[in-house]
Structures are given as structure tokens and as C-alpha cells.
Amino acid sequence: MSTEQGTYCAFVDSPAGQLLLTADEFGVLTSLSVPGQKGGRVPLPGWTRDPGPFRAAEEQLAAYFAGELKEFRLESRGEGTEFRRRVWAALDDVPYGATTTYGAIASRIGAPRAAVRAVGGAIGANPLLIVRPCHRVIGADGGLTGYAGGLDRKRLLLGLEGALQGPVRPTV
Structure with a gap:
């Protein structure tokens, strides 16, 4: 606002x-x-x-x-550029327990491969941590790269969702 x-x-x-x-x-x-x-x-x-x-x-x-809710149903609004809103909408589509990559998000919104850094910036600017699941985005090599809330929290959230069994690999 x-x-x-x-x-x-x-x-x-x-x-x-x-x-x-x-x-x-x-x-x-x-x-x-x-x-x-x-x-x-x-x-x-x-x-x-x-x-x-x-x-x-x-x-x-x-x-x-508590592991009882897989999808938030809250009225929310995050202010950002059109590009950021497209990235955030793509994050909303990554299901509970799944992971994806920055490149996959770029592809999903129709951005060129060269836009991966811009996608990372938009993900890092997500104003709705946890509710908008930016923690589900990992590096192309399966590494737990970047999370505005810290990698320990990212591990916690992915572990809660069952996405940390063995090496982390993109699933969507």
C-alpha cells in the first residue's frame, strides 16, 4: 500500500x-x-x-x-510489478510437497532462460512467506539455494511437507 x-x-x-x-x-x-x-x-x-x-x-x-493443511485459502494481496505478480502466481501453483526450479518458474511464465535471475529476485521479494510457497523453489542441481527467511526455515518447511526425503530434486 x-x-x-x-x-x-x-x-x-x-x-x-x-x-x-x-x-x-x-x-x-x-x-x-x-x-x-x-x-x-x-x-x-x-x-x-x-x-x-x-x-x-x-x-x-x-x-x-500440524501437517493438516496443504493449501492456504486466505484472501491476500501483495504489491509488485506485473512481472513479480506473474512469478508469484506461478509459485501459487507449486503443490504441497513438491519442488520446482527457478528455470521452471521462468518457463512457466513465458520468460526467457536469461530471466532466471529476475525470477529469483521476484521470488526473493515475495511478501507472503509460507502462504505463497517460495520455499518450494530449489536450484537446478537440487540445492537449497536462497530463501529470504533463511535456509534453516526452508529446510523446516520442505521437511514438514515431506519434500526432503533423500537428495532434493525438482518434482514439477
């Missing part, structure tokens, strides 16, 4: 650490950040601390971490 007025926020405890959730004045989820996240949000003066708008998100996150 262009202004921070009307922004709601709440902290939610999780196995991945304390999560900071933000929502706009209509209660639409706008970000989910983890402590120490590269480019993550921090509460600003003027934000309203209120868990009310986040009840559904808190319930779904608890179910996800």
Missing part, C-alpha cells in the same frame, strides 16, 4: 519462529514475515496491533504446521 495508515498487524508463534502478519484496512493479508527475513517487514508507528483480522490466517497456519 502507498500509505501505512490503515495497516493492521499481529504476531503469531510458529515452529518457524514468530511470524509478523500485516493486513490492509479491509483485513486482506498483505504480508507474512519471519524474524531476520531479508526485506521482511517490521511494525511501524501508526500500525494497529490487532489479532482480529488474522484469525483465519492463524488457524490455517496452525493447521499447516
